Structures are given as structure tokens and as C-alpha cells.
Amino acid sequence: MNHNKRNIMLTLAALVVLFGLACFVQAEVDSYIRRIVNLCLIYAIIGLSMNVTNGFAGQFSLGQAGFMAIGAYMVGIFTVPVELRADVFYAIPMNPHLVNVYMPLWMALILGGVLAAGIAGLIGTPVLRLRGDYLAIATLGFSEIIRIIITNATSITNGALGIKNIPPLNDVRYIFLATAISYVLITLLLNSSYGRAFKAIREDEIAAEAMGINLFYHKNLAFMVSAFFAGIGGGLYGALLGTVDPKNFLFTLTYNFLLIIVLGGMGSVTGSMFGAIIVTAGLEYLRVFDEPLELMGVAIPLFRPGLRMVVFSILLMICVLFWRHGIMGTNELTWEKIIHFVKHPLAGFRKKGVQGK
Amino acid sequence: MELFQAIANMTAASFAQHMVNGISLGSLYALIAIGYTMVYGILLMINFAHADIVMMACYFAFFGITAFHIPWYLTFIGTIIATALLGVTIERSAYRPLRDAPKNSVLISAIGASFLLENLANYIFSGRPMNFPEIPFLSSIITVGSIKIQAICLFIPVVTVICLCILLHIVNHTKTGMAMRAVSKDYEIARVMGVNIDNIISITFAIGSALAAVGAIMWGIRYPGITPYLGVMPGLKCFIAAVVGGIGNIKGAVIGGFILGMGEILIVAFFPQFSGYRDAFAFIVLILILFYKPTGLLGEKTTEKV
Amino acid sequence: MIRTVLRTEHVTMQFGGVIAVNDLNIVVKEHEIIALIGPNGAGKTTAFNDITGVYTPTKGRVIYTKTNGQEIDITGKKPSEIAQLGIARTFQNIRLFKDLSVYENVLIAKHLHLKSNFVSATFRLPGYKKEEEAMRADVERLLKEVKLWDVRNEKASSLPYGKQRYLEIVRALATEPQLLLLDEPAAGMNPKETAELTDFIRQIRDRFKLTIFMIEHHMDLVMEISDRIYVLDFGTTIATGDPAAIQNNERVIKAYLGEDEDA
Numbered sequence: 001m002n003h004n005k006r007n008i009m010l011t012l013a014a015l016v017v018l019f020g021l022a023c024f025v026q027a028e029v030d031s032y033i034r035r036i037v038n039l040c041l042i043y044a045i046i047g048l049s050m051n052v053t054n055g056f057a058g059q060f061s062l063g064q065a066g067f068m069a070i071g072a073y074m075v076g077i078f079t080v081p082v083e084l085r086a087d088v089f090y091a092i093p094m095n096p097h098l099v100n101v102y103m104p105l106w107m108a109l110i111l112g113g114v115l116a117a118g119i120a121g122l123i124g125t126p127v128l129r130l131r132g133d134y135l136a137i138a139t140l141g142f143s144e145i146i147r148i149i150i151t152n153a154t155s156i157t158n159g160a161l162g163i164k165n166i167p168p169l170n171d172v173r174y175i176f177l178a179t180a181i182s183y184v185l186i187t188l189l190l191n192s193s194y195g196r197a198f199k200a201i202r203e204d205e206i207a208a209e210a211m212g213i214n215l216f217y218h219k220n221l222a223f224m225v226s227a228f229f230a231g232i233g234g235g236l237y238g239a240l241l242g243t244v245d246p247k248n249f250l251f252t253l254t255y256n257f258l259l260i261i262v263l264g265g266m267g268s269v270t271g272s273m274f275g276a277i278i279v280t281a282g283l284e285y286l287r288v289f290d291e292p293l294e295l296m297g298v299a300i301p302l303f304r305p306g307l308r309m310v311v312f313s314i315l316l317m318i319c320v321l322f323w324r325h326g327i328m329g330t331n332e333l334t335w336e337k338i339i340h341f342v343k344h345p346l347a348g349f350r351k352k353g354v355q356g357k
Numbered sequence: 358m359e360l361f362q363a364i365a366n367m368t369a370a371s372f373a374q375h376m377v378n379g380i381s382l383g384s385l386y387a388l389i390a391i392g393y394t395m396v397y398g399i400l401l402m403i404n405f406a407h408a409d410i411v412m413m414a415c416y417f418a419f420f421g422i423t424a425f426h427i428p429w430y431l432t433f434i435g436t437i438i439a440t441a442l443l444g445v446t447i448e449r450s451a452y453r454p455l456r457d458a459p460k461n462s463v464l465i466s467a468i469g470a471s472f473l474l475e476n477l478a479n480y481i482f483s484g485r486p487m488n489f490p491e492i493p494f495l496s497s498i499i500t501v502g503s504i505k506i507q508a509i510c511l512f513i514p515v516v517t518v519i520c521l522c523i524l525l526h527i528v529n530h531t532k533t534g535m536a537m538r539a540v541s542k543d544y545e546i547a548r549v550m551g552v553n554i555d556n557i558i559s560i561t562f563a564i565g566s567a568l569a570a571v572g573a574i575m576w577g578i579r580y581p582g583i584t585p586y587l588g589v590m591p592g593l594k595c596f597i598a599a600v601v602g603g604i605g606n607i608k609g610a611v612i613g614g615f616i617l618g619m620g621e622i623l624i625v626a627f628f629p630q631f632s633g634y635r636d637a638f639a640f641i642v643l644i645l646i647l648f649y650k651p652t653g654l655l656g657e658k659t660t661e662k663v
Numbered sequence: 664m665i666r667t668v669l670r671t672e673h674v675t676m677q678f679g680g681v682i683a684v685n686d687l688n689i690v691v692k693e694h695e696i697i698a699l700i701g702p703n704g705a706g707k708t709t710a711f712n713d714i715t716g717v718y719t720p721t722k723g724r725v726i727y728t729k730t731n732g733q734e735i736d737i738t739g740k741k742p743s744e745i746a747q748l749g750i751a752r753t754f755q756n757i758r759l760f761k762d763l764s765v766y767e768n769v770l771i772a773k774h775l776h777l778k779s780n781f782v783s784a785t786f787r788l789p790g791y792k793k794e795e796e797a798m799r800a801d802v803e804r805l806l807k808e809v810k811l812w813d814v815r816n817e818k819a820s821s822l823p824y825g826k827q828r829y830l831e832i833v834r835a836l837a838t839e840p841q842l843l844l845l846d847e848p849a850a851g852m853n854p855k856e857t858a859e860l861t862d863f864i865r866q867i868r869d870r871f872k873l874t875i876f877m878i879e880h881h882m883d884l885v886m887e888i889s890d891r892i893y894v895l896d897f898g899t900t901i902a903t904g905d906p907a908a909i910q911n912n913e914r915v916i917k918a919y920l921g922e923d924e925d926a
Contacts, residue, residue, distance in 0.1 A: 054461075058461075060461055060464060126644050126647065126648050127644070127647075129647075129651075130647060130651075132460050132461070132464065133402060133403040133460075133464055134600070134647065136403070136464060137403060137593070137596060137597070137600075137643070138640075138643060138644065138647065140593070141593065141597075141639075141640035141643055141644075142640065144593075144636065144637070144640065145637045145640050145641075148633065148634060148636055148637045149634075149637075151633065152633040152634065185785060188784075188785045188786070188787065189781065189784065189785045192781070192784035192785060192787075192791070192795075193770075193773075193774050193777050193784055193791075193794075193795065193798070194774075194781045194784050194785075196767060196770060196771045196774060197771065197774045199760065199763060199767070199771075200760050200763075200771045200774075203759075203760035203761060203762060203763060204758050204759070204760055204761075206717070206742075206754075206758060207754065207758035207759070207760065208760075208771070209741070209742040209743050209746075210715060210717075210742050210743075210746055210751070210752050210754075210758075211746060211751075211771060211772045211774070211775065211834065211835075211838055212743050212746030212747045212772075212774070212775025212838055213743055213771070213774055213775065214741070214743045214744075215743065221781060252472070252475075255468065255472055258465065258468065262465055266461070304480075305480075306476065306479045306480030306481075306483070306484070307480055309476035309479065309480070310473070310476045310477055310480045312476070313469060313472045313473035313475075313476045313477075314473060316465075316469045316472065316473075317451065317466065317469040317470065317473055320455075320462060320465045320466045320469050321451070321454050321455065321466065324458060324462050330762060
């Protein structure tokens, strides 16, 4: 209990420090870096959300892009200033019931999350009876269906033209708070009895069921929680881009988050955070591959647009083939480990040395 | 009833036109679905990269004819061989190392392989759509009465049936085919009985990819715009076709392919207002079949051992 | 009169053309230890799966009596519902939550009694906190009692085989069952371990007021501990009675002839 209290204090302190850092980034850093930081934070939310189903409940779902689209479109539909809507919906006018409905961003975000969770609940009923690859393909299919519906519901979503003029959100503090709250809520859920039930299902469905865990209820719960946060993350993503378009939410978008959780460790919350940082920053860093490169006056012909994604997918393959458990596996970076490390920075090495003798 | 009205408004000629389109699309789906079902039957995994094997085959044929000026018939043979090799290579590098790994890792590896092929194609061939070259006679339009049919549409079903007959002969009447069936029935027992599993898996990938190449060439002639992502949607639909027919069952995959191909065309024909949803049709069929007959139309029932 | 805890009525299970269990009629009474024996492939585990909801019997009913005396038909109910009603089980090929700790394995088994919903759990509302503390206290007591407390932080899969068997039983006990089904608890154990297990089963029966129904191949265990025995062969019950009667039953001897008892 004592340790527990200490950990809570340390976590709060860390969040305060990080928030200070976010304020600093907001005030002092140029907009390009700020954008990368924002994207990192948003990807962290969505990576975490995907880890709830895939890493903790062991249900391989590939629907994240669809749930993000729902969140993003809620932000798109409700936060564009009413007077600008005619410009956006120039081809086919917006639905008269919606055209004058305006919401502040936070409200649209929550609404997007709730709607995504609701749709996940509906989808979950037939889909979560499936296992493994079947579940993957069915969730992927639903993610595409959501996108197709969005493309066709022109009077609500402006169809293939997308929604522009979303008041852009480029405030690191705002996005940091959203990420921090998501992180804390997801961690609390996963460390509760419900989170343990998720892990039991991941480890052995049949045994979990024999221990009285209702598979359907818990899988659906994990799926809906995951969709909720994916919706929030998608909403932030839409607000960050300032525009939403069905093409932004192709199911290949989900692969980014797949890489995040594979790299960070399926079943590790802290791992997802590391994964999000590495993948987002890495994708930005890899941009050099897309730029023409000249070495000593000779243009290297390999460097041209597209190489970045090739390198990215090769990294994903290497990660899966040779480093299956990622950075954290199913472990977490805990305060105990950090304190232990600070107190005995060389303990790990020393132990190995003794064994060596 | 809108449906009846739609049918009533349709002339016999346009009906025939839709049927031809449906049958040719169904045949293409069938050819590609066979590759999914064979791999699933043996390795119990979705070969996500299969869709991109189709795409690569299109590019092979495209470059063979346009860049290297190889006669089209030789190009087609070369394409089939190259594609089969590509399939085997993917199996060896992305799937074989994970033979004893958890299923989810294999699934991720398959997704990764698919993603890599798409990005590679995008990088090498650029994302701009390219026009599949016109093939003498096959690309031409035949007019029968008021129906206009591309000649390839008549060949697609014929080629599909020939391929299917050859495949069924191999599977049912050769030693290799027997070994394939044994591996898909019980992997461990087949191994103990001295079947060279790795060889059989390679052969399966080679056959599946070769059929995909045949499908891809005809796809290219029929729908000439080729892009690095052209395989994605057909790929998903063909996997669904395999599930609908009963995964692991070759004839089932063909039936599933026809159901999806025909269904898609007929929906657009009868309900033009829903044509925006044509890609959603396959997924709805998938959900329905998994709900009502999860083992597919021709699949066998299996229960997990407790 | 002693209460009947479980009763199967004409339970039959058919897989395609194979009849795995044929017209099974079993009665298990309160506080009894009942054994189900028979050669390999006789349909014993299938019978267990029919009772615990893994399979739904093709024919027949499974009737269970709750501690308050209420009889319910549990045929075709979900395994989780059946566990919640007070039937816990172990598996023939140990099914622990392998990558989780010993402590978590047992704690998870307490989840079925949780009344707080997930919102209350996420926000750690007082109601949930109280329940969580009670669950943890229970698990601590249980693990100390069976001497697994010292290894509580080990991964379940890292325990020696014999301990894993015990852990599986303890996990089942944590669901606070009335009826415990053990599927070959002594499989792979040597005579000394089997003797210890025999004592253990008796102890937990008395300590937790359990009724026990088990499948077992070790005849010394079965004969020593069982109040009554049912013998299955090719899905059909060929004999039932107390250990002495079974040992002298012609049909049972014939069914086992040439069979390795420890197989």
C-alpha cells in the first residue's frame, strides 16, 4: 500500500513535469517539431487503444482506422464554424438538421469516442465470435465499410471531397492532456479486475471461460473501450490536420499502430508509448529517404519518394521476424524498476559478471 | 418492389451483358481465391501478401511487354513463372522462420509482407496508374446484337475451368497432391509419415501464385489501369470468397468467387443507387456466412480439442 | 437425506457418426467423491465437457442443485454461467494462464464474483476498492494454505509440473465452487506424489465443503478415495458401485484387459 501511494505520487509528479515540458514545446519550439510532438501524442492514444484489444484481450482486431474516421468526422462535422460550412459543402449542401449544429472541440471528441464505441458494440456482436485471422479480416472489412459509408453519405460528410476548414488544433498542451487522461484511464482499467480478465482471455479462452469469465461481455468491453479511445485519437488527428477526407482513413493507416504495438510490445502500456514515439519520430526521420540525395556531387538514384515507406515496411518485417516481443514484451516499465536502476545502475551487469566466474 | 421494377426495365440484352460481366469477374475471383484457400488449408494463415502477388504479376506482364518488348504470349509464360517464384520467396523469407511462432506473429508477418510489396511497387513503379498494354484480339470488343463484350470476357471462364481441372487433377491424382492433402489434414502426422513438409508448402505457394498470375494477366486485360494497390480490394474479396466456400476447399473457393463476383455485378445492375457500396457487399456476405455457417458452404466442421 | 448436487439424465454426445457418450446417467451427492474411470477414448472428458458447457449434449439434460436447494437445468448454458453457479474444473492438459504470475492466476478466478462494474473499477470507487481488497485477502489466505505463497510472483509456466497441477486446483477453488471437477489430477505423477495428492483432495473436500467428481487413471488413488465409481467404455456406462464392487466386476476387468492403467 505504501509503495502504491508512492507510485501514484511519482506518476502525478511525472505528469506535471511532462505537462511543463509540453508548455515549453508549445512556447519555444518551431511549428514543425511541434507538429511531430502532437502526432506522437495522438499516435500514442491510438496505439494504446489498439493494445487494449490486441495486446491485452488477445483479440486481433484491425479496425482502428475505421474508428478513427468516426471520431475525425464528428470533429469535422460539428466544429467547422457555421458560417464556413457553405464553402465546405459546395457540391451538395449539408443536411439541414446538422448545418447549424456547432460543438466545441472537446464535446465533439467525446461524442466521436462514444459513437465509435457504440458502433464497435454493434459490430462486436457478430465479429467477436471469430478468432485470429477471421477476426482480423472481419474488423478490417468493417473499417472499410465505415469508410465506404462515409464516402457515400455526402450530405453529412461531404463525401469524397472531405471536410475542410476545421479550426486547426496545434496546441501541444491540449493534446498532451488528452493523451495523459487516456493513458491514465486505460492503465487504471487494465490494472483492475477487468484488465486481469482481459489477460486471462488472451492467455487461454477456454480456461478463462471455465473460471466464470463471460467471454462475450469482456471481449466486447475491450473492443468498445478500444474504439472509444481510437475515436478520440481520430478526432484529435482530424483537428490536427485541419481537414478530413475518406482517403486519410484507408485501412493501411491501421498498420502504423500495428507497428507501434508490435515494436513496443503487445500487452505493454508503457511499451505502446515508446512505440508511438519511435514510430512517429522514425517516420519523420525516414523522410530523408524520400529526398534526393547527393553525395560528393553525385546524385544517389535510390533516394526518391517512396523509399521511406519501403524502409518502414522492412523495419516492420525485421521487428516481427527477429524481435517478436518488441521492446517491453508484456512487461511494464514500473517505478520499482526505475528506482532500482537509479540506485544500482550497474546491478544488471554486475550480476552477469558474477555468474561469469 | 424496386427489384422487380428494375428487372422489368432491363432488356434481355443488358441482362446478358451483366451476366457475362458477372461470370468473368467471378472467374477472376475464383482463380485468386484458390491461392488463399490452399495456403490456409495447409498453414492455417491468411496469406495477406497474395493480393500483392496478383499486383506484382500485373506489373511483370506490363513491363515484359512494354519495356522489354517480349511477345505477349512469352511474357505471359514468363510472368507465371516469375510470380510462382515470388510466392515461394515470400513463403521462405516471411513465413518459414515463424513456423513455430504464435499465430498472431505469423499474421503480422503476412501483413508486413503485403505492406512491403505495396510500398516496393510504389517505389519502383511509382504510384501513377499505368495502362496495361492491349493484347491482339483479347482486348478487342466483340459485338453480338446490341451487346458489346470484350473478347477476354469469353476467355476468362474457359481459362479458369481449364486451370481448375488441372489443379484438381494434381491434387487428387498425383503423389504431390496426396501429400498436400495429407499435410492439410494433419500437419504433424504427415511430418511423421515422412512427407517433406517444407517442399509441399513451397509447391503450394508456387501453384497458388501461378494461378494468381493467370488471374492477374486476365485482370490486367480486363481492367487495364494498374497501380501498386490494385490487389488490395480484390484480395480481400477473394479471401472472403474462400471463407464463403469453406476455407481449405478448392471447389468451395471457386463457388465463393462466383457468388461474390456475380453478386457484386448484379447489385450494381439492379440497384444503381447502391453502386457506391459495391465494395461493402463482400464484407456483408462475410459477416452473414460467419454468422450462419462459419465453416462455409463446403467446409467441414472442426471443434477445438479441450 | 443427502442432497443431490449434480445429475445427468440420458446425456448423449454425438460427433458426426461417432457416439462419444451414450445415455450417461450420473448422480453426484453432496460431499461425495465420485470417480469416472474407463480406458482411453471412453468419453470421460467429453462427459466433463458436456457438464461444464464446453459442449452441448446432443441429447439429455444436466441438472444441478444450488446450495439453496434450487434445481436448475444447466444443459447448454455457457461455461462461464456454469462456473458462476458453482461448478469449477481443471483440465487434462493443464490450462493455466501461462505467462501470468501464480498470484494473478488465482486472483483472476475471483473475478466472477465481482459486483462493481468497469466504470467503478476504472475510477477505483470505494465499492470496487473494498471488493478488490477482499479478493486479494482471500487469495493470500488460499495461497498460504496450499503453500504456494512463496512462489506467488513466479510465472505459472515456470512452476514444476506437479505444482502446476496444484495451482490449477487452487485456481478452481478460488471461484468458491460447490462442485469441483478434476480431469486426471494425478496424470504424470509418481506414486509418492499421487499419495500426497490423495491427501490433498480429501483435505480440500473437508476444508471447503466440496463435492468432487473426477476422472482418474491411477487406480490406487481412485480406489482409496472414491465413494462411488462410474466406469465408461466406448461411451457407455458399463458398471457403477463402490470401489470393492468395481474391482471385482467382470466387465470392468475385461474392458481394462491389455490396457495400461497408467496410460
